[in-house]
Amino acid sequence: MGVATKHKKAFLLKHPYCAFCGGAALATTVEHCPPRSLFQDRQWPEGFEFPCCEACNHGTSNEDLLIAMLGRLDPFTELGDRDGRQNGLMHAVSKQFPDLFPKLIPSSAREARSRNRKLGIKPAPGRTHLETPVLSVPAEFHVAICTFGRKLAKAIFYRDSSTIFPSDGCLFLNWFSNEQLMLTGKYQMLELMREVNGVAPQLARSGRLLNDQFSFKLSMSPQKDTLALQVVLGKSLGFVVFGSTRPGALESSYERLHHEHGKGPFAVIASSVLQVQPDFGFSEHQIKPA
Ligand SMILES: [Zn+2]
Known part of the structure; x- marks a missing residue:
């Protein structure tokens, strides 16, 4: 048996049930x-x-692919592609989502210019506004972020509580693109939540810190039935997931939360009471790649 197979076998012996679909599988x-x-x-x-x-x-797997590409977009530096893999990811994305790329790019020089002006972007000498694009956020991005947010919230819940998030639990997600970072240098929502108690661990492999690529702060109630998870992916996007393991408990706060935190796209990503349906009111949101 290879090392990887051995590791997997031992891991699954310790963790016999799927952490993502309620605990029955x-x-x-x-x-x-x-x-x-x-x-x-x-x-x-x-x-x-x-x-x-x-x-x-x-x-x-398709949503994971989109998230990998999105999470590496960095409007300030080239650091999102220091391993040179972003091009390959983009090719893979265009294979899986053949209609996606034309939707991202501004359709005219005029539109490109107006987007760039809004964010205070001046193209480098010799480059046009169209060559310095601000990407639109199509539904595919929203769906991928919702799918990823749901999986990550359940994963981190499992990591923290050693219990599986129930299939009738509730999760809301509110996300924001780096447009906010470009305009104000911060994510408004995370500023608002700065004082909320929580754990923001250092994430590393072989001693190398990875928080510049992915970081989070988890706030859990002492009973481990209510959570707020703040996540940042590099310089590309951030989101907050609010969750409750008790069916119906969080749903009653939907209107209030949506109203308070509805600055970016807001979606019900898990619920046994409300319809799980992304809210596509996000035409104003854009992402700046580099
Ligand atoms: Zn499963």
């Missing part, structure tokens, strides 16, 4: 969440392996 695979390809040189943080059934693991 046996885990047969090991899921890396966030996906390894998000990280430079595939150096993902230690301890971010989770027991997963076949369906949960392979059902989200």
Whole structure:
């Protein structure tokens, strides 16, 4: 038996049930969440392996691919692509989502210019506004972020509580693109939540810190039935997931939370009471790659 197979066998013996679909399914695979390809040189943080059934693991591979590409976009530096893998990721994305790229790029020089002006971007000498694009956020991005946010929240809940997030629990997600970072240097929502008590661990592999690529802060109630998870992916996007393991408990706060935190796209990503349906009111949101 190879080392990897041995490791997997021992891991699944310790973690027999899938952490992502409520606890009824046996885990047969090991899921890396966030996906390894998000990280430079595939150096993902230690301890971010989770027991997963076949369906949960392979059902989200397209969204994982999009997240890996999105999470590396960096409007300030080239650091998002220091391993040179971003091009390959983009090719893989365009294969899986053939209609996606034309939707991202501004359709005219005029539109490109107006987007850039809004964010105070001046193209480098000799480059046009169209060559310095601000990307639109199409539905595919929103769906991928919702899918990833749901998986990550369940994974981190499992990591913290050693229990599986129930299938009738509730999760809301509110995300924001780096447009906010460019305009104000920070994510408004995370500033608002700065005082909320929580744990923001250092994430590393072989002693190398990875928080510049992926970081989070988890706030859990002492009963471990209510959570708020703040996540930042590099310089590309951030989101907050609010969750409750008690069916109906969080749903009653939907209107209030949506109103208070509705500055970016807001979605019900798990619920046995409300319809799980992304809210596509996000035409104003854009992402700046480099
Ligand atoms: Zn599963």
